[in-house]
Amino acid sequence: MAAPHPTTTAAATHHHLALQSPTPAQHRAPSVLRLPHHAQQQARAQRARISAPVAAAAPAASTASTDGAASGAVTGKPTVLVAEKLGAAGLALLKEFANVDCSYGLSPEELRAKISLCDALIVRSGTKVGRDVFEASGGRLRVVGRAGVGIDNVDLAAATEHGCLVVNAPTANTVAAAEHGIALLTAMARNISQADASLKAGKWQRNKYVGVSLVGKTLAILGFGKVGSEVARRAKGLGMHVIAHDPYASADRARAIGVELVSMEEAMQTADFISLHMPLTPATNKMLNDETFAKMKKGVRIINVARGGVIDEDALVRALDAGIVAQAALDVFTKEPPAPDSKLVLHENVTVTPHLGASTVEAQEGVAIEIAEAVIGALKGELAASAVNAPMVPAELAPFVVLAEKLGRLAVQLVAGGGGIKSVKVTYASARAPDDLDTRLLRAMITKGLIEPISSVFVNLVNADFTAKQRGVRITEERILLDGSPETPIDYIQVQIANVESKFPSAVSESGEITVEGRVKDGIPHLTKVGAFQVDVSLEGSLILCRQVDQPGMIGSVGSVLGEENVNVSFMSVGRIAPRKHAVMAIGVDEEPCKSTLTKIGEIPAIEEFVFLKL
Numbered sequence: 001m002a003a004p005h006p007t008t009t010a011a012a013t014h015h016h017l018a019l020q021s022p023t024p025a026q027h028r029a030p031s032v033l034r035l036p037h038h039a040q041q042q043a044r045a046q047r048a049r050i051s052a053p054v055a056a057a058a059p060a061a062s063t064a065s066t067d068g069a070a071s072g073a074v075t076g077k078p079t080v081l082v083a084e085k086l087g088a089a090g091l092a093l094l095k096e097f098a099n100v101d102c103s104y105g106l107s108p109e110e111l112r113a114k115i116s117l118c119d120a121l122i123v124r125s126g127t128k129v130g131r132d133v134f135e136a137s138g139g140r141l142r143v144v145g146r147a148g149v150g151i152d153n154v155d156l157a158a159a160t161e162h163g164c165l166v167v168n169a170p171t172a173n174t175v176a177a178a179e180h181g182i183a184l185l186t187a188m189a190r191n192i193s194q195a196d197a198s199l200k201a202g203k204w205q206r207n208k209y210v211g212v213s214l215v216g217k218t219l220a221i222l223g224f225g226k227v228g229s230e231v232a233r234r235a236k237g238l239g240m241h242v243i244a245h246d247p248y249a250s251a252d253r254a255r256a257i258g259v260e261l262v263s264m265e266e267a268m269q270t271a272d273f274i275s276l277h278m279p280l281t282p283a284t285n286k287m288l289n290d291e292t293f294a295k296m297k298k299g300v301r302i303i304n305v306a307r308g309g310v311i312d313e314d315a316l317v318r319a320l321d322a323g324i325v326a327q328a329a330l331d332v333f334t335k336e337p338p339a340p341d342s343k344l345v346l347h348e349n350v351t352v353t354p355h356l357g358a359s360t361v362e363a364q365e366g367v368a369i370e371i372a373e374a375v376i377g378a379l380k381g382e383l384a385a386s387a388v389n390a391p392m393v394p395a396e397l398a399p400f401v402v403l404a405e406k407l408g409r410l411a412v413q414l415v416a417g418g419g420g421i422k423s424v425k426v427t428y429a430s431a432r433a434p435d436d437l438d439t440r441l442l443r444a445m446i447t448k449g450l451i452e453p454i455s456s457v458f459v460n461l462v463n464a465d466f467t468a469k470q471r472g473v474r475i476t477e478e479r480i481l482l483d484g485s486p487e488t489p490i491d492y493i494q495v496q497i498a499n500v501e502s503k504f505p506s507a508v509s510e511s512g513e514i515t516v517e518g519r520v521k522d523g524i525p526h527l528t529k530v531g532a533f534q535v536d537v538s539l540e541g542s543l544i545l546c547r548q549v550d551q552p553g554m555i556g557s558v559g560s561v562l563g564e565e566n567v568n569v570s571f572m573s574v575g576r577i578a579p580r581k582h583a584v585m586a587i588g589v590d591e592e593p594c595k596s597t598l599t600k601i602g603e604i605p606a607i608e609e610f611v612f613l614k615l
């Protein structure tokens with residue numbers, strides 16, 4: 001009664017790293033990152049920074065109304081809910097892969113009602129994806145795609161707790177946002193919108209709408225990221241003197257564009273124009289407030305195409321009324337749409353647009369394609385380049401990810417009773433400098449291996465740390481810095497579980513922890529140490545560990561029991577401390593032996609302990 005081993009293979013096409021889909025909880029298989037050899041080499045050569053995979057959605061039968069399918073639900077395909085208008089090219093890509101439900105303008109109640117039927121959700125800035133949405137999804141929602149940059153409308157903590165990956169489209173609307181910033185800057189300086197409204201109202205007010213020149217004026221850019229840098233380039237083209245404040249930007253990058261990085265104080269004191277380009281975070285919330293306005297040069301002009309929340313809007317109205325701020329040009333508001341009687345919007349010195357920064361034909365097509373590819377990739381289990389709430393890792397770590405999960409899975413199965421784990425130590429031996437080795441993905445996969453066999457929780461990269469913490473498992477990491485070439489990211493990984501008994505006492509090291517250690521050889525993970533015993537078995541299929549008296553004929557005895565039961569042995573390795581004393585034999589098997597076969601192995605006289613482990 002040989003049962004198939006639980007590992008299934010995800011085909012990896014091109015050089016994509018594919019993570020196999022977890023099937024529904026009751027017959028869940030372990031996630032395995034599979035990488036064909038040629039792909040490993042390419043991946044190594046590429047050293048592309050790509051983000052960690054998230055377990056793919058299990059496409060369940062869809063009952064949502066879809067326009068991707070000819071007649072409603074299509075079984076077997078994932079369902080993607082597109083909740084805000086998305087460019088046609090992106091929709092076409094999505095429809096090739098999924099049932100696509102385009103439902104724009106849903107109320108929060110309608111969104112909550114639909115979401116439990118969806119594997120992925122795509123939004124722009126107009127949909128709030130709060131904790132209530134993740135809770136209402138009942139665990140089905142695996143990916144939220146933000147078709148744009150700012151993810152302040154998505155509750156990332158709730159997404160992470162629910163194991164849901166959040167991806168965005170970080171590049172396709174950069175130029176559109178920068179161009180809109182420049183459009184607002186110039187329109188504000190020359191009173192374009194006010195003069196336009198005046199003329200349309202039948203007035204001819206040439207003296208009222210005298211503007212200010214830009215050439216030679218100082219523009220301070222707050223937030224020197226993608227959009228900020230593009231605004232800087234364009235403003236320099238207009239002859240402005242551009243400075244920037246960004247605590248995280250590199251001075252070299254700024255210098256290359258001819259921009260000087262300055263302190264916030266200096267930016268406030270010297271700028272004639274201030275343009276905002278930072279994300280909305282707790283740290284940037286109301287960054288411009290009464291105190292900062294008081295430090296600004298009288299008559300300063302402010303442009304905001306970032307997020308409304310970075311300005312205290314009441315303070316801005318006060319600063320406008322006091323003449324500290326001469327004019328403001330705003331594309332974004334704390335509450336969108338703002339109240340019709342908003343003093344700020346109606347202020348005569350304020351120019352407004354309804355969050356149009358990303359709204360060009362070109363940007364919307366680009367964003368739609370960018371997000372469709374990211375969501376499809378994530379649903380397939382590929383590594384998503386724009387994951388917001390999962391660790392970023394180099395592709396070269398892919399085989400170590402497989403090793404990490406398998407070591408976790410082995411270690412936990414060696415614990416007697418299968419529970420009560422409190423303290424796990426992971427050691428990475430590497431010639432890489434610690435800064436050059438991001439282990440978050442590895443830690444997540446070890447956690448997945450440790451927790452999934454003993455619980456009903458589904459662990460993925462997104463929720464691993466949270467799940468470990470919630471279960472009271474403390475995972476500490478240690479580095480051993482080796483001499484040698486840093487070409488290989490890791491020499492070996494060791495996983496130790498402290499303060500537990502083992503059902504295979506030989507797995508307990510001299511210092512008292514269950515210890516397993518592994519390496520990657522030719523792209524394949526190997527188990528290389530159990531307790532104090534050196535072994536060498538490729539971690540594929542399942543594993544039998546036996547402790548025996550080291551004597552001739554042992555391999556034959558165990559091999560023939562397995563052979564009689566038609567269990568195929570893929571490899572054997574014997575590790576011993578000294579000849580003719582005790583040895584540990586590791587036997588890889590393709591099929592799971594039945595109980596009677598395992599009993600027969602246990603009855604071989606020289607076998608002192610043994611354990612069967614699923615990988």
Ligand SMILES: NC(=O)C1=CN([C@@H]2O[C@H](COP(=O)(O)OP(=O)(O)OC[C@H]3O[C@@H](n4cnc5c(N)ncnc54)[C@H](O)[C@@H]3O)[C@@H](O)[C@H]2O)C=CC1
Nearest residue numbers: 150177223224225226227246248277278279305306357358
């Ligand atoms: N109005 C619109 O339609 C659009 C708005 N945006 C918004 O523009 C903003 C920037 O987008 P990107 O340039 O793509 O992002 P980015 O991530 O490339 O740049 C943001 C920069 O802000 C910096 N920053 C963070 N905290 C800061 C602080 N306290 N002070 C100064 N700088 C700080 C970061 O170091 C980073 O360099 C985001 O808020 C985004 O949502 C982006 C596209 C369209």
Ligand SMILES: O=C(O)C(=O)COP(=O)(O)O
Nearest residue numbers: 124125126148149150358
């Ligand atoms: O990308 C961003 O951050 C934006 O603000 C664009 O928002 P939108 O997609 O136009 O709702």
